[in-house]
Amino acid sequence: MIGESRTLAYLVSLVRRLRARFMELILSLQDYVLLSWRGLVAIATPPRYTREIVAQMDSLGVGSLSIVILTGMFTGMVLTLQSAASLDAFGARPYVGRLVCVSMVRELGPVLTALMVTGRVGSGMAAELGSMVVTQQIDALRVLGSDPVRKLVAPRLLAGIAMVPILTVISDTLGIFGGSLIGIFNLKLSWEFFWRSVGNALTINDLVMGLVKPIVFGFILSSVGCHMGLRTTGGTQGVGLSTTRSVVVASVLILSSDFFMTKVLLLLFPVT
């Protein structure tokens, strides 16, 4: 009898906790949608904080350049090596340039760039805004007549939307270049042949897909970073938690949205 009532009490407490967790998730989602909408409205309407926008673009774009170059280049190189090994089985080594270029532009360039920028900048946004929340700087901004969304969120959103596509193009280019180096020095393909196959492979549809994705990814990593930062509670420990959450949530959202975007973009811009 006592055992049964304990089990019942445990189940009731479990249901309550699950309900509380679910409600928290719904509220967080609501906050996220509202913040994103207000951020986009702030981008579209004056006043704008030009100095903040330039600073964020510099931090996100120029600051992430080195990791994006390295990631893109090594990804292109390893992709060439792996693809060549598989294509050799069918005697299709000459197609390696085509495969590497399409893979980089359509998929790996956008996703890997976004993930690297999320780790470097998205986490930084959450930490910076989280610290501002716990030290009451956000309250001070509001009291001094500034709108934190306009002042802090909009420049970061704009920087993400504008700079991630540019970083992706750099990553794609460096990836294909790295692949070409492996193709020439390791696979004994000619430089001219490799780059001609790259040129023949790329279509407008690939470029559209390769540029639409990073715009969405840039928005996701910035908005999630800002959202997690502004929802920080619990002092410095809370800042750490927000930072971790922002990276995890943004990475999962980037990877899952990539799947759905690919489905939609393949319908709109089919492979020719």
Place this chain on the structure above:
Amino acid sequence: MAERADDYEEDEQRERLFEGAPMEVVARDVDEPVVWFGDVHLSFDRPILKGVSFTLRPGTTKIVLGGSGSGKTTILRLILGLLKPDVGTIIVDGTSVGPLSEEELRDVRLKIGMVFQEGALFDSLTVGQNVGYRLVEDGQASEEEIEQRVREMLGFVGLATHYDKMPSDLSGGQKRRVAFARALVARPQIMLYDEPTTGLDPITATTITDLICKVRDLDGVSSILVTHQLRDAYNVARRFMLKKDDEYVTSQVEDMSTLEGTEFMMLREGEVVFEGSPHDLQSSTDPYIKEFLS
């Protein structure tokens, strides 16, 4: 509470009488409260404020005492519109702040200066930029005018040489003084102080309380001081400042019964358990208040 509500309604009616009259005729009643709380309730996971009512008259200081978690800081956040009450009315300089949007609150906030608990200075800006932030945001003054005003305010708080320093280079007391200068730069009508002396040594705390007196006595600014430091609360109540031959002179009233313009309010678990003069507070027989004062 009901009496206070009636008081305010009377004031409001008096003002309504002047509606439509030429601007110069619509003079504000000098006794019109600058801050008025009417039966304010607020709850999060638990009740934070339970029916708080009080009035802050022009040129006076209200010192809010209470233990941690009693709802002192929440009162300041409600005045600023950073939080909305569940029930009740909050009127700041004739405007009910509860229903206002963030954009509409801007005008109300311009009348208020706030000194946050730890200063809340912007890490990425210099001391000068922190102090001049509001003026830059307003966009009314030229760069030269802003710099002049900022230097004037830094001189007022005794940090004239710290214009280009970063907040990380300042001590705790200096940060509070910069926060003071930032709050005062736009000449507010109301000053709110959230535990401005917490964590400071007694000498630095006295510097801060003297600044509070200076603003109150020389500029006639109405203020609410939230604190649990009894010594500093009494300092603000007792001490007063005069300007003699371009020098500030601090004096002290020894007889608490003669003090005017300073009222104490004590909160306990979100409820007002005492409101009155410093003398009444000292002579209170309430066991909680006696324990708090001991």
